[in-house]
Amino acid sequence: MKVKKAVIPAAGFGTRFLPATKVVPKELLPIVDKPTIQYIMEEVASAGIEEVILITGREKGSIEDHFDTSTELENHLRKKGRNDLLKIVQEISEMVTLVSVRQKEPLGLGHAILCAKKIVGQEPFAVLLGDDLIDAKVPCIRQMMEVYQEMEGGLLAIQKVPKPETPLYGIIKGKKVGDRVYSVEEMVEKPEPGKAPSNLAIIGRYILPPQIFDILENVQPDRRGEIQLTDGLRELRREVPIYGYEFLGDRYDAGDKLGYLQANLSFGLRHPELGPKLKKYLKNITL
Ligand code: UTP
Numbered sequence: 001m002k003v004k005k006a007v008i009p010a011a012g013f014g015t016r017f018l019p020a021t022k023v024v025p026k027e028l029l030p031i032v033d034k035p036t037i038q039y040i041m042e043e044v045a046s047a048g049i050e051e052v053i054l055i056t057g058r059e060k061g062s063i064e065d066h067f068d069t070s071t072e073l074e075n076h077l078r079k080k081g082r083n084d085l086l087k088i089v090q091e092i093s094e095m096v097t098l099v100s101v102r103q104k105e106p107l108g109l110g111h112a113i114l115c116a117k118k119i120v121g122q123e124p125f126a127v128l129l130g131d132d133l134i135d136a137k138v139p140c141i142r143q144m145m146e147v148y149q150e151m152e153g154g155l156l157a158i159q160k161v162p163k164p165e166t167p168l169y170g171i172i173k174g175k176k177v178g179d180r181v182y183s184v185e186e187m188v189e190k191p192e193p194g195k196a197p198s199n200l201a202i203i204g205r206y207i208l209p210p211q212i213f214d215i216l217e218n219v220q221p222d223r224r225g226e227i228q229l230t231d232g233l234r235e236l237r238r239e240v241p242i243y244g245y246e247f248l249g250d251r252y253d254a255g256d257k258l259g260y261l262q263a264n265l266s267f268g269l270r271h272p273e274l275g276p277k278l279k280k281y282l283k284n285i286t287l
Pocket of ligand 1: 009010011012013014015016017055103105106107108109111112129130131132255
C-alpha cells in the first residue's frame, strides 16, 4: 500500500538544548539558514507524501507559522523588489498540506504518534522525528518507501553506530535478508555496549502499519510515565514482520548540541556562498 501521510513528532521539551529551547522550539533552530524541520519537510515533500501531521505542544505554534503564508512579509519583499527571497518564502508554505495536532503533555514518542491516530486512519504511514536530520542523495524516507513497496509490516531506518554509543539508541538484533535490509528479531532500548545484540541503531525514520495505534493505546507507561515507541514496536512484531533498512546518508541528531554543531559545519562547508569562506576560517583556527 502506498504511503501518503507522514507524522512529524515535534512536541518534546528539548531539554538537552536549554536555555535555547525555553521559547524557541529546537525544531526551528537553524542549520545554516534553514530550520531543522524545514529540511525534514523537504524530505517528505520530495518523497511525494501528500499530507503531514505535525505533533506539536505548548510554545510550538511558531513551527506552524513557519509553514504558513506570511502576507505581511511577502508584501514587504514584493515592495522591496526582493523576488529571490519572496520565492524562498512562498515555497515553504506551498511544500505540503499540514495538519497539526496538539500533544497536551509530552508523554513520550509513542504517545506523540498515537495523537495522529484519527487523522492517519487505516493506512501505513511514515514517521520522521522533528530533530533528526538525514543528509542523503536520495532522501532517506524515499529510499525507505521504495523498499517498503515490496513488503508489509513495519520498516525502521537503522545505522551502524560505534559500540560505546549503544546506550544512546534502540538497538536491533536482526538477520540480513536483502540488500541493506534486516529482519528484526529483537529490539533493546539503550543497552550497555556489553549487552547490545548488535551495533545497528534505530534512527528517527519509520514506516508503520496502522495496527501500531491500537497497540500504543495499550502500552504501559515506563518509569518516567512515558509511552515508548520501542515498547509498541516490540508488541507489533508479534503481529507483523518488522524490518530494518540501513539507509544511505549521514545522520545528525540536531536535538543534541554536538550533533547540531556538526550538522551546521557539514552543511555550511557545502554551502555555495559560505563554504569556501568557512573552510578558510576553519583552516586558520586549527593552525
Ligand atoms: P527527543 O527525546 O529527542 O525529544 O524525541 P525531547 O524530549 O524534546 O528531547 P530532550 O531529551 O528533552 O532534549 C524525539 C522527537 O520526538 C518528539 C520530540 O519533539 C523530538 O522531535 N517528542 C518526544 C514528542 O513529540 N513528544 C514527546 O512526548 C517526546
